[in-house]
Amino acid sequence: MALSPWFVTPVLRGSEAGAILAGYAEVNPHTDGWFKVDLALIGTWCERMLDAAIRSELEIRDIYAASDGVITHGPLEGRALDRAVTLDEVIEENLRTVIFSIERRELYRWLNSQGIPDESIPPAIRVGLEEPKGTQALECKPTTLNPKRKNTYLRLIKALMLEALGGDIPEQPYKAAASVQAILDKHGLSMKEDTVVSVIKEIKDL
Numbered sequence: 001m002a003l004s005p006w007f008v009t010p011v012l013r014g015s016e017a018g019a020i021l022a023g024y025a026e027v028n029p030h031t032d033g034w035f036k037v038d039l040a041l042i043g044t045w046c047e048r049m050l051d052a053a054i055r056s057e058l059e060i061r062d063i064y065a066a067s068d069g070v071i072t073h074g075p076l077e078g079r080a081l082d083r084a085v086t087l088d089e090v091i092e093e094n095l096r097t098v099i100f101s102i103e104r105r106e107l108y109r110w111l112n113s114q115g116i117p118d119e120s121i122p123p124a125i126r127v128g129l130e131e132p133k134g135t136q137a138l139e140c141k142p143t144t145l146n147p148k149r150k151n152t153y154l155r156l157i158k159a160l161m162l163e164a165l166g167g168d169i170p171e172q173p174y175k176a177a178a179s180v181q182a183i184l185d186k187h188g189l190s191m192k193e194d195t196v197v198s199v200i201k202e203i204k205d206l
Helices: 015-023 032-036 039-054 085-094 105-113 147-164 174-185 193-203
Strands: 012-013 063-067 099-103
Touching: 012 015, 012 105, 015 039, 015 099, 032 193, 039 085, 039 099, 039 105, 039 147, 039 193, 147 193, 174 193
Parallel strands: none
Antiparallel strands: 012 099, 063 099
16 A cells, blocks of 8 residues: 555545545646546535534534625635634535535544444545554553552551641541541542541551
């Protein structure tokens, strides 16, 4: 597979994405080969992407329409698309002739969500984004805190708690927990009462 500039292009214009999906990823628009492409097919892909965005299935960005309202085919065709609009405005004004951009990763995600297998998605879209074949996610094994390190942490917590509570930790764990939670709240922190109680019980055994 030949190297393509699309492999390192994070954001595509809608027309570029349409051309790639239509099978014209390698056609240079500045050569005679561009005159042989199926512009209707490219346009249809652009419409499908816009429709998907309207249905909230696909996220597009940098949307532009004509400054003087809706463009229609005929006398107004070719008017500059220089008015930035939101997707809501596209829906409200029923704008069909717009230009937009789309992230290559988002386009790949959308195609996958439509049930299109990777082998049917053009390399210009999927290369660098698909999951490596034959690999499995690493299993995260729970780690156990070294007893010596845990004891060090508990001693440190006990010293700080004694300092914060005036040198004395109440005998009743829940009463002590209430005092600790008040200190935590003062500093914009939070912790469940039962969690505080369990820590207090551990440090009292030191």
